[in-house]
Amino acid sequence: MSTGGYTTRVDAGARERALKILHEKFYDVLKDVVEGRVPRLVIKKRTLSNTIYDPERKLLLLGDATFERSFLDLREARKFMQTMLMASIIYEALTQGEYPTIRDLYYRGKHTIRYRKIPSKAVGEENTWDEQAESDSVLRDIEVFINVLREEMLVLSKEKGKVVGDLRIRSGDDVIDLSKMGHGAYAIEPTPDLIDFVEVNADFVLVVEKDAVFQQLHRIGFWKRYRAVLVTSAGQPDRATRRFVRRLNEELGLPVYVLTDSDPYGYYIYSVFKTGSITLSYESERLATPRARFLGVMMTDIFGSRKLGKSPYLSEEERRSFIIRAKERDVKRAKELREYPWFRSERWQIELDEFLARRVKLEIEALASKGLKFLADRYVPEKIEVGDWID
Amino acid sequence: MAAVEESFKSISAAEFFYKNKEIAGFSNPARALYQTVRELVENSLDATENYGILPRIKVSIREMEVVPEGAYYEVIVEDNGVGIPPKYVPQAFAQLLFSSKYVLKQSRGMFGLGAKMALLYAQITTGQPAEVVVAPIKSKRVYGFKLKIDIGENRPVVLGFSTTSNISGTHGTSVRLITLGDWSRSKQRIYEYMKRTAIVAPYAEILFRDPEGNYLLFERSIEKLPPPARETLPHPHGVDIETMKSVLKSMPNSPLAETLVKSFQGVGTATALRILEEARLDPEKMSGDLAEQEVEALVRVMRSYRDVKPPRADHLSYLGEEIIVAGLKKVFEPEFVAAVTRRPSVYEGHAFVVEAGVAYGGKVPVADRPLVLRYANKIPLLYDEGSDVVFKIIDEKRGIDFKVYEVEFPAPLIILTHICSTKIPYKGVGKEAVADVPEIEEEVEAALRGVLRELRSYILRKRRELEEVERAVEIAKYIPEVASSLSKMYGVDPREVSVKLLEMLNSRLRSFKIADLGSVVV
The missing domain is CATH 1.10.8.50 (Helicase, Ruva Protein; domain 3)
Incomplete structure (x- = not known):
């Protein structure tokens, strides 16, 4: 657990570190140019084939395969220019003490290049980048290239994660009591590393995929009754939420349970929390929570399991009204998941096989419809109690 | 048998051609004016280039008097050729079928008939004698003749003779005729003839004055002459x-x-x-x-008879690749030009050589089909294209597929073919189309495919070069951005970085260089 200190000092340190690495890493490009070599960047590939699952650490990590981004390579020239542009924008923001968002970086770099075509002499116009997806992509390349995460470069992004619970944190110069948020909740800040945990009264963390279910559980006082820190990612988890959950687990030693829809997308959200994502595997070391547990909703919660000696939480009639027929893409996604090494455990194969056999899915809201009390006072505590979760 | 010979002898050659003047191309005033110019110009070219002289030819047509059938025109054609010795002048210009011996020689005019037909036609339409002035090479004197033809006897009649001292030391021949013609109906034809002649005679300087007072000058663009035609015995x-x-x-x-x-x-x-x-x-x-x-x-x-060597071709006078290229360049200013001269070949005992040229792009007009310039023994063939062997070879349906050579019509394409032989197998009496003799057809096709292959590699090379240029611009346009980024991070001069990056890019370009970044980045 971090022991306080002013975040402004933390900020300054982070800035200096990031600046130094950025300056050093890109210096090679300048050296190439000055010495007459074709400037190029050698960057680790962010592809599925270069994403390696480390079963020991239960993490998705970036492999060692690299690609070369050379300025004189027609296919890479634009990306090279964009990478250099992004590096210089971040460099300037760091030196000037700013906190740009990824949207800011997009706007700061976006301008029009006007050029004359040969031989037609027609004037062509081209934006340095058109969509934010383009500037985001080179930002990720820079994170990988210099091995520094954007948060460490004081780059902010819009975060949607929320948290409530009996804990007090220091963010900036304020101490915030997360048990006194009324009907609202604390929005996790984009740089969760700059948060200090001041005081914590909780036994576990419950991460809920759906914002609506988070609010329902908050309203009926679930976190008070069960000494929980209640977190929602509101869909696909962003980096700040994942980093915050990781710190709750790693620094405070709180077990983390994840509650998602019972479909391949929900299962994958859980795996992002636990092992990292394929597209952002370079961040896993800092963002993933390898000990996070999948609480539900499981296929075997809906249908029970003879193999596991488990009886279903839903009656035949409830099943008929709550479950939804799986779509073709759900089935396709489930088949993909079954092949991922981190879903290869026997327990996950039972769930995925059950899904593929039944071809149905269930949203968490359906359990709340059966009764909020059922969800809050029976389903969640009972499953934690008996250990009906997947590690 | 003997009776036939007798009856043939009973009319003179001059009389025979007078009665059959359309055979020689003098069927009406318009055609006759064109034919007159053409015959005299061709004589002038033969009198110069065959003797190693770079031709300088002046052609002038003036209207003298309007008559119901058209008008009387003064036609003067003057050259710097060898000049016929004065004692041969009367026969050479005013006696048909005058020839000392039977030998074969590739020349523009056939049987030396053309100029005489022009004189004959002038005489019978206007009654005016021809005036011929000759200054043989190295001669100290200049000789002038007024000539007519005695049609019944096929004999030259000298009406006047004069001689002066050759003070300037010039040499050549000048012919002046007053003849019936029709300029407005032959204008286009005569201009086309002049232009096409100039294409295959880039070594000639030709000045043309038309009856409207316009001058057209084709300047000499190459100092090289084709090899002279030599006489040879028939095979x-x-x-x-x-x-x-x-x-x-x-x-x-x-x-x-x-x-x-x-x-x-x-x-x-x-x-x-x-x-x-x-x-x-x-x-x-x-x-x-x-x-x-x-x-x-x-x-x-x-x-x-089999046991005899194939006909000799060394007496043929082909243009040669250099001259075809120079001619096409001079007249059309194309972007690409190529020519090929095939090795001599033989049909029915006659040696022949086929040449082909191609001009593409530049100022060549874009058309739905290639513009075909046909020549036989350096004479442009202007009419009857549809029945010519070349037309068959490039026929849209059965002939050469131009797409194979990367040409898609409409396209700016000119094709030139030249067949030279001591005997050109003309189709019909008009002598404007060459018959599709298999041996000739084969050679013409091979020659055309040869130059088209060169065109194809040019088009492909150009396309590759264009792609390289486009690719280079695709990179060069980012140079200022990269330079400015490096400048922001390291305080270096962005212009120096730009120069370095441009040098690097240029060193990798094969077909062109970007001289200045300012030409790319606006």
């Missing part, structure tokens, strides 16, 4: 009954064997004797004594 395989008769008639008092040896190429005494034996003819028989059937038998044996 046994190419002989026909008429030629054989003429040969025999020219040496009536020499034994057959001797006549064959002296009159045909590739025939020595041994060969002559074997030929005559096969034709069952007495080698000692006098040449003038052969009967019609004997002539036929001799021709038959000679045409099929």
Whole structure:
């Protein structure tokens, strides 16, 4: 657990570190140019084939395969220019003490290049980048290239994660009591590393995929009754939420349970929390929570399991009204998941096989419809109690 | 048999052509004016280039008097050629079928007939004599003649003769005719003829003054002349009954064997004797004594006699690749031009050489099909394209597929073909189309495919170069951005970085360089 200190000092340190690495890493490009070599960047590939699952650490990590981004390579020239542009924008923001968002970086770099075509002499116009997806992509390349995460470069992004619970944190110069948020909740800040945990009264963390279910559980006082820190990612988890959950687990030693829809997308959200994502595997070391547990909703919660000696939480009639027929893409996604090494455990194969056999899915809201009390006072505590979760 | 010969003799050659003037292209005033210009210009070209002289030719047409059928025109054609010796001038210009011996030589005019037909036509339409001035090469004097033709007797009539000292030391021939013509109906044709002549004679300087007072000058763009045509004897395989008769008639008092040896190429005494034996003819028989059937038998044996060398081609005067290229460049200013001269080949006992040229892009007009310039013995063939062998070869449906050569119409494409031979197999009397003799067709197609292959590699190379240029611009346009980024991070001069990056890019370009970044980045 971090022991306080002013975040402004933390900020300054982070800035200096990031600046130094950025300056050093890109210096090679300048050296190439000055010495007459074709400037190029050698960057680790962010592809599925270069994403390696480390079963020991239960993490998705970036492999060692690299690609070369050379300025004189027609296919890479634009990306090279964009990478250099992004590096210089971040460099300037760091030196000037700013906190740009990824949207800011997009706007700061976006301008029009006007050029004359040969031989037609027609004037062509081209934006340095058109969509934010383009500037985001080179930002990720820079994170990988210099091995520094954007948060460490004081780059902010819009975060949607929320948290409530009996804990007090220091963010900036304020101490915030997360048990006194009324009907609202604390929005996790984009740089969760700059948060200090001041005081914590909780036994576990419950991460809920759906914002609506988070609010329902908050309203009926679930976190008070069960000494929980209640977190929602509101869909696909962003980096700040994942980093915050990781710190709750790693620094405070709180077990983390994840509650998602019972479909391949929900299962994958859980795996992002636990092992990292394929597209952002370079961040896993800092963002993933390898000990996070999948609480539900499981296929075997809906249908029970003879193999596991488990009886279903839903009656035949409830099943008929709550479950939804799986779509073709759900089935396709489930088949993909079954092949991922981190879903290869026997327990996950039972769930995925059950899904593929039944071809149905269930949203968490359906359990709340059966009764909020059922969800809050029976389903969640009972499953934690008996250990009906997947590690 | 003898009666036929008698009746042929009973009218003079001049009279015969007068009665059949359309055969020589003098069928109406418009056609006649064009033909007059053409015959005189071709004589002038033959009189210069065949003797190693770079031609300088002046052509002038003036309207003298309007008449119901058209108008009387003064036509003057002047050259810097060798100049005919004065004693031959009357026969050369005013006696039809005047020739000393029967030899073959590739020349523009056939039988030396054209200029005489022009004189004859002028005389019968306007009654005016021709004025011929000659200054033979190295001659100290200049000789002037006023000539007419005695049509009934086929004899030149000299109406006037004068001579002056050749003070300037010039040489050449000048012919002045007053003839019936129709400029407005032949204008286009004459201009087209001038232009097409200039294309294959880039070594000539031609000045043309038309009746409206406009001058057109084709400047000389190359100092090189085609190899001169040399005389050669006919080849046994190419002989026909008429030629054989003429040969025999020219040496009536020499034994057959001797006549064959002296009159045909590739025939020595041994060969002559074997030929005559096969034709069952007495080698000692006098040449003038052969009967019609004997002539036929001799021709038959000679045409099929195998043990004789193929016809010689070294006497042919082809243009050569350099001249075709220079001519096409000069007249059309194309982006690409190529030419090929094929090796000599033979059809029916006649040697021939095919040449082809191609001009593409630049100022060549874009059209739905190639513009075809056909030549035979350096004479432009302007009409009857549809029945020419070349037309068959490039026919849209059955001929060469231009797409194979990366040409998609509409396209700026000119094709030039030149066939030279001591005997061009013309189709019809108009002499504007070459017949599709298989050997010639094969050679023309090979020549065309040859130049089209060069065009294809040019188009492909250009396309590759264009792609390289486009690719280079795709990179160069980012240089200032990269330089500015490095400048922001390291405080270096962005211009220096730009220069370095541009150097690096340029060193990798093969077909062109970007001289200045300012030409790319706006």
